[in-house]
Amino acid sequence: MASSLDELKTAIRKALPGLDVVIAWTAGPDALSHAPLFITEEADVARIEWDPRCSQNLAGYLPGLRGKKAGIVAKGCDVRSIVELLQEKLIDREDVVIFGLDCQGAVDARSARAALGSSRGVRDVAIDGASVCFSVNGEPRFFSPGEVLQSKCFGCAGADAGLCDHFAGERGLPPQFGNPPESTLERLEAMDMEERLRFWETQMSRCIRCYACRSACPLCVCQDHCAAQSREPHWVDQTDHPREKLMFQAIHALHTAGRCTECGECERACPMGLPVMTLKRALNRRIKDVFDYQAGIDPNQTPPLFEFREVETNIKEREW
Amino acid sequence: MSVTEGKELRIIGFLCNWCSYAGADTAGVGRFAQPTDLRIVRLPCTGRINPLFIVRAFMNGADGVLVSGCHPRDCHYSEGNFYARRRLETLKALLPVIGVDPGRFEYTWVSASEGQRWRSVVASFTEQVHALGSMPRFMSGTSLDLCLRPAVQPRVF
Amino acid sequence: MVMPTARYIAHDKLMPWLLGLAEGRRVLAPVREGGKTLFLPLREDSRLDLRGLADDSAKAALLPRCEPLLEFHYAKTAGVPSRTTLEVREILPGQETFLFGVRPCDARGFTVFDRVYDAGTRRDIYYCSRRDKTLVAAIACADPAETCFCNRVGGDPGGSDGADLLFTPVEGGFTVEAVTERGGAFLREQALEEADGKAEEAREVREAVRRAMPEGPSLDGAPDEVLRLFDDGAFWESVAAKCLSCGVCSYLCPTCYCFNMTDESNGNDGVRVRTWDNCMSFQFTLEGSGHNPRNGKAQRMRNRIGHKFSYYPKLHDGNLACVGCGRCIANCPASMDVRAIVIQARSRVLDKEEYANE
Numbered sequence: 001m002a003s004s005l006d007e008l009k010t011a012i013r014k015a016l017p018g019l020d021v022v023i024a025w026t027a028g029p030d031a032l033s034h035a036p037l038f039i040t041e042e043a044d045v046a047r048i049e050w051d052p053r054c055s056q057n058l059a060g061y062l063p064g065l066r067g068k069k070a071g072i073v074a075k076g077c078d079v080r081s082i083v084e085l086l087q088e089k090l091i092d093r094e095d096v097v098i099f100g101l102d103c104q105g106a107v108d109a110r111s112a113r114a115a116l117g118s119s120r121g122v123r124d125v126a127i128d129g130a131s132v133c134f135s136v137n138g139e140p141r142f143f144s145p146g147e148v149l150q151s152k153c154f155g156c157a158g159a160d161a162g163l164c165d166h167f168a169g170e171r172g173l174p175p176q177f178g179n180p181p182e183s184t185l186e187r188l189e190a191m192d193m194e195e196r197l198r199f200w201e202t203q204m205s206r207c208i209r210c211y212a213c214r215s216a217c218p219l220c221v222c223q224d225h226c227a228a229q230s231r232e233p234h235w236v237d238q239t240d241h242p243r244e245k246l247m248f249q250a251i252h253a254l255h256t257a258g259r260c261t262e263c264g265e266c267e268r269a270c271p272m273g274l275p276v277m278t279l280k281r282a283l284n285r286r287i288k289d290v291f292d293y294q295a296g297i298d299p300n301q302t303p304p305l306f307e308f309r310e311v312e313t314n315i316k317e318r319e320w
Numbered sequence: 321m322s323v324t325e326g327k328e329l330r331i332i333g334f335l336c337n338w339c340s341y342a343g344a345d346t347a348g349v350g351r352f353a354q355p356t357d358l359r360i361v362r363l364p365c366t367g368r369i370n371p372l373f374i375v376r377a378f379m380n381g382a383d384g385v386l387v388s389g390c391h392p393r394d395c396h397y398s399e400g401n402f403y404a405r406r407r408l409e410t411l412k413a414l415l416p417v418i419g420v421d422p423g424r425f426e427y428t429w430v431s432a433s434e435g436q437r438w439r440s441v442v443a444s445f446t447e448q449v450h451a452l453g454s455m456p457r458f459m460s461g462t463s464l465d466l467c468l469r470p471a472v473q474p475r476v477f
Numbered sequence: 478m479v480m481p482t483a484r485y486i487a488h489d490k491l492m493p494w495l496l497g498l499a500e501g502r503r504v505l506a507p508v509r510e511g512g513k514t515l516f517l518p519l520r521e522d523s524r525l526d527l528r529g530l531a532d533d534s535a536k537a538a539l540l541p542r543c544e545p546l547l548e549f550h551y552a553k554t555a556g557v558p559s560r561t562t563l564e565v566r567e568i569l570p571g572q573e574t575f576l577f578g579v580r581p582c583d584a585r586g587f588t589v590f591d592r593v594y595d596a597g598t599r600r601d602i603y604y605c606s607r608r609d610k611t612l613v614a615a616i617a618c619a620d621p622a623e624t625c626f627c628n629r630v631g632g633d634p635g636g637s638d639g640a641d642l643l644f645t646p647v648e649g650g651f652t653v654e655a656v657t658e659r660g661g662a663f664l665r666e667q668a669l670e671e672a673d674g675k676a677e678e679a680r681e682v683r684e685a686v687r688r689a690m691p692e693g694p695s696l697d698g699a700p701d702e703v704l705r706l707f708d709d710g711a712f713w714e715s716v717a718a719k720c721l722s723c724g725v726c727s728y729l730c731p732t733c734y735c736f737n738m739t740d741e742s743n744g745n746d747g748v749r750v751r752t753w754d755n756c757m758s759f760q761f762t763l764e765g766s767g768h769n770p771r772n773g774k775a776q777r778m779r780n781r782i783g784h785k786f787s788y789y790p791k792l793h794d795g796n797l798a799c800v801g802c803g804r805c806i807a808n809c810p811a812s813m814d815v816r817a818i819v820i821q822a823r824s825r826v827l828d829k830e831e832y833a834n835e
Contacts, residue, residue: 028812029624035812036719056811060721114512120623188417194456197419201458206511208533208542210724210755216810223722224759235372237741238752240543243379243458246418250375257410269810271532271725273512279417286413291406305410308402310392315409320428320441 004102004169005050008073011166013045015071015097022071022099023061025054031122033109036061039071048073050168052125052132055106055150057081057263060218063090070096075103076158076174080261080296081218083163087299088259090221102169105132105145105153105177110273112148116141127175145177152264154180163299184275185282204242204249206272213276214252216269219259227251253279258287258303261296290314329383329449333360333442334369338396339431340388346435347442354439355446358386365389366427367400371411378420381457384449387427388441394431401429421452480654480661483672483679487650494669495519495577502573505538507531516576527578529622530802534731535579536586539607542728543752544570546603546738551745561745570603574611582627582800584615584639586731589800591639592793593734603751612663615640616651617683621690624803626816628690631697632801635683645679652679696786696819697797702826703787703819710775712825716818717778719811724755726805726813732785732798735761756780778818786819 012022021038026047028035034053039045050073058072059081074082082098085091104127112134113119121137131142132149145153156174188196211228214220227235228248235251236244252266260280267277287293291304291314335341341362347354363369366389374385387408395401408427416422426445430438486494496519498504505516509524513532517523545568554560587608594604618625618634627634637643641660644651652672655661672679706712727733737754740747754761757778762771771777789798799815806814 029806029814029817030812031623033812038715038718061719110512118622185417193416193419193421195419196417197456197458200418203511206513206515208724208728209753210728211758212721212723212725212810215721215723229758229760231739235376238543238737238739239741239748239750240541240752241458247376247379250414250418251372253414254371254375254411265810269721269723269725271729271808279414282413282417283410286410290409305403305406308399308406310402312405312409315405317405318426318428320437320444 005048007168008050008099008101008166009045009048011099011168012039012048012071012073013042015099015166016042016045018069019071019097020068021065022073022097023058024048024073024099025050025056025058030109031119032107032112032116032125050101052105052107052127052149053109055109055268057218057265059085059263060216060265062096062218063221066091066095068095071099072096073099073101074164075101075106076156077103077106077152077261077263079163081263082296083299084219084259084261084296084303087296087301087303088221093299098164098166100164100167102167102171103156104175105149105156107132107148108150108268110268112143115143115147129175130177146181149177150264150268151180151183152262153177155262183281184278185285188278200246201242203274204245207242207245207274208272209240209245209248210271211248212269212271213249213266213274216265217252217256218263218265219256219261220252222255227255249276249279252276253283256280257283258291258293258305259295260284327454328357329446329454330381331357331359331384331386331446331449332377332382333358333386333388334366334373335360335362335387336366336368336389336396336401337362337364339390339394339429340438342432343388343430343434343438344442346432347438348435350435352435352439354442357384357446357449358442365395365397365400366404367395367397369404369407371407371414374408374411374425375414375418378415378424378455379458381455382424383452383455384424384445386425386441386445388430388438389427391429391431394429419456423448423452424455481665483676484653484664484667484669485647485650485672485675486653486669491650492525494667495525495575496521498575502575504575504577505535506577516579519577525578527616529618529620530580530582530625530804531578532729532804532808534586534729534802534804535576535583536590536731536734538574538576538611539587539590539604540734540736540753543750544603546749546751548748549740549742549746553745570607570610572610574607575614576611577614579613579615579640580618580802581615581634581636581638581640582625582632582802583731584613585627585632585636585800586802587613587639589732589789589796589798590734592796612642612659613640614642614644614653614660617643617645617679618686619646619682621686622803622807624806625690625801626693626696626803627801628687629693629696629816630797630799630801631695634686634690645682647675647678647682652676654679693816694820696799696801696816697790697795699819699823700787700790700795702823703783704791705826706822707779707783709825712822713775713779714773716782716821717773717775720757720774720778720813721811722757722759722774722777723810724753724757725808725810726781726815727755727757728753729804729808731800731802731804756784782815782818782822785815786822 024037025034026037034049057078124135126133134141158174236247293304389401504519506519507514509526514526515533516535548566550564551561594601637656641657643654652675655664735754736751738751763769785798
C-alpha cells in the first residue's frame with residue numbers, strides 16, 4: 001500500500017491547484033482509526049495516510065461542500081455512496097474529483113481494540129491474504145479478518161474503477177475473506193417474533209439518542225432538520241423508551257430504503273455498539289429480490305422507490 | 321361471526337378517500353355484516369401513506385394494519401397507488417425484523433362499488449389477525465433505565 | 478469527625494459485598510452488556526468490569542438521560558363536557574444509590590455539576606436529591622488509556638474529588654479509604670478488614686500512576702485565548718470541518734449537564750420529562766421564530782469548546798468543565814480531539830499576537 005500512497009499523493013498534488021479542498025485521511029488521536037483530513041494547501045498532502053485504518057467513509061462530507069470543487073479519496077465502498085449522491089443530484093459530478101484506492105479491507109476499530117486489548121503501541125496495520133497484522137511496539141500480532149475487519153468487507157464488490165478520476169494502486173478483484181461472521185439479521189431470523197421484539201428492546205435500551213448513526217450516514221441529507229428531532233410532526237417522543245428509539249431506527253431505515261449502500265457508517269459511529277445496520281440490510285435484501293436493484297452501482301439508474309412499473313413482475317399481490 | 325366473538329383487537333385501516341373509503345361506505349349502505357375491530361383512517365390517496373404510519377401504528381399498540389386503495393390504473397391521482405405498492409412491498413421486509421408478524425399487515429385494492437369485496441377483505445384480515453392474537457408489547461422499562469420510574473408510556477391507550 | 482482507618486477488600490469478596498449492599502439500595506456499577514461496559518444496576522448475574530474506564534460516564538446516576546418531573550391529567554368535569562380541570566402530580570427522585578467503580582475523572586465530573594445545580598440559592602431539587610442519596614465510590618486508575626488526559630486539566634488518576642470513598646487496586650484486592658464524612662460513616666458500618674500495610678501500598682500505586690501519566694501541555698489557563706477567538710470564524714470553520722454534529726461527545730461526557738424539557742402527552746394524560754440535550758445539535762439554540770443564532774456546526778463547536786475551557790472556568794474559579802476522561806476522543810466517529818483544538822486555539826492567538834507585534 002506504500003506505493004499506492006505515493007501515487008495518491010502525487011495525483012493530489014497535481015490536482016490540488018484546481019480544487020478548493022481535498023478530503024483524505026490522516027493519523028488520528030486513536031491508533032486504530034485514521035481521521036479525516038481537509039487539504040487546502042500542498043503542505044498538508046504529506047500528512048495523508050492510507051492503510052486499513054482508513055475506515056471512515058468520507059462521502060458524507062460532499063453534500064455540505066456543494067458549490068465548491070472538492071476532491072475526495074475513496075475506497076470502493078465509499079465510491080458507492082458517491083454514486084448514490086450523484087444519482088439523487090445531491091452533488092455535481094463536474095465539481096467532484098474522485099481519487100480511488102486499492103482497498104484490501106478496513107479495520108473495525110472497536111473489534112480491533114477488543115482483540116488487542118488496547119490501541120496503545122499500534123504503529124502499523126497491514127492485510128496480507130487471509131490475515132490482518134498489527135505491528136504493536138515492533139511485534140507483529142496476527143488476527144483473522146473476521147475478528148478485526150468491518151463486516152461489510154466480506155461482501156466487497158471492489159472499487160468502481162469506472163467512476164474514479166484517478167486510481168492509485170493495482171486494479172483487481174478485492175480480497176476474498178471467506179464466510180462472514182454471523183450477522184445480526186441471521187441471528188434474528190432464528191428467533192420467533194416476540195424474541196425479536198425483546199431483542200430490540202434490550203438493544204435499544206442502551207441507545208443514548210446521540211443520533212451519531214444518522215449524522216455519520218452519508219445519505220442522511222436532512223441532518224439539521226431530521227424527523228427525529230421535530231416536535232411537529234411528532235414522530236418520536238423524548239422519553240427514554242426503547243420503543244421510541246427503535247421507531248427512530250425504522251425512520252432511518254425507511255428513509256434510506258433503496259438508497260443505503262451498506263457502507264456501515266451507522267454501526268461504526270454508534271458509541272453503544274448497536275447493530276443498527278440490520279434493518280437497512282433487511283430492506284436492501286428485499287429490494288434486490290423485488291426490484292433487482294442495488295444502490296450505488298450506476299449513477300444513471302433511478303432508485304426503486306423514486307419510480308414504478310404499471311406491471312410489477314416480482315410483486316405477488318394477495319388474492320382475497 | 322366467529323371473529324367478533326371474544327375480545328376485540330385493534331386493527332387500523334388506512335384507506336384512500338376515492339375508492340376504498342367509498343367501498344367501505346358501500347358495504348355499510350348495503351348492510352353487510354362485518355367485524356368491528358377495524359378503525360379507519362381516511363387519507364387522500366395510498367400514495368399519501370408514509371410506511372412509517374404503519375410502523376408507528378404497531379409501536380403505539382395496533383395488532384394489525386390494513387391499507388386499501390384504488391385498483392392499479394384507477395388512482396384518482398393517476399399513479400399514487402403505484403408508488404404505494406413499491407413502498408408497502410419494501411415495508412414488508414422491515415416489519416418481521418422488528419418482531420411484527422408478516423400476517424399483521426396487508427395491503428389491497430377495493431373500488432367504490434366493491435362493497436362485497438370490502439366485507440370479505442375485512443372479515444378475512446380480521447380473522448387472520450385474531451389467529452395471531454394480540455401483538456406483544458414493549459415492556460414499560462428495562463433494567464437499563466436509570467430513571468426513578470421507567471419511562472412513562474403516554475402513547476399506549 | 479475522625480475518618481475511619483483504611484480498609485481492605487479482596488477481589489473474591491467484592492461482588493458478594495456489593496450484592497449485599499444492593500439489598501437495601503440501588504447499586505450502580507460498570508458491567509458488561511452488549512460488548513460495552515456501562516453503569517447499570519448490579520444484579521447477581523452481572524459481569525462486573527473494572528478493567529478501565531467504562532464506555533459511558535456515570536452521570537446518568539445523578540442526571541438521568543430522561544427523568545419524569547411531573548405527570549398531568551385533564552379531568553373531565555361531570556356534566557359539563559367542555560370543561561376540564563388540570564391535575565398535576567409532582568415526581569421526586571428518592572432512591573438510595575451506591576455508585577461503585579467510577580474513575581477519579583468521573584467523580585470529579587460531579588463537582589462540575591455541583592457548582593451548577595447545587596449553587597446556594599439555585600438548587601435543582603431533582604439533582605440535589607439524587608446527589609444527597611448517592612454515595613460515590615471511585616477507583617483509582619492503575620492503567621490510564623491512550624486518550625486519558627486528566628493530568629492536563631487539573632485532575633489526578635488517583636484523585637478523590639467528588640467521591641465519598643476511594644478504592645485503590647493493590648495486590649489481591651482494593652484498599653478502601655473514606656474521603657467525605659458521609660463516606661466515613663458508611664465505611665465504619667461495613668464489616669471490612671483493616672488495610673494495615675496495604676494503605677501504604679495503595680499510596681505507592683497512586684503515586685506510580687501519577688508519574689506514569691504522559692505529560693502534555695496543560696489545557697487550563699486558556700479562557701482568554703478561547704474568548705479572543707470568538708469572532709474568528711475561519712478558525713472555528715477549520716476545526717469543525719470534520720465534525721458530524723452528532724451527540725456522542727456531549728452524551729458520553731461526564732461534565733456536560735445541559736438538558737431539555739418537553740411535555741409528552743397523549744389524549745388527556747401526559748408527562749413532563751427532562752432529557753439530556755446536546756449543544757452540537759441544530760435544535761439546541763433553535764428559536765421559536767425559526768431563527769438560529771448557532772446555525773452552523775462551527776458556531777456550535779465554538780460554544781462547546783468555549784463553554785468547557787472559557788465560560789465555565791470564568792464563572793467557577795478557573796475550574797474547567799472538562800475532566801480529561803477522553804471518551805469524546807475515543808468515541809468520536811470523525812476522530813475529533815478536544816485537546817488538539819484547545820492547543821490550536823492557543824497557538825492561533827499567539828500567532829496573531831506576533832503578527833500584531835510585527
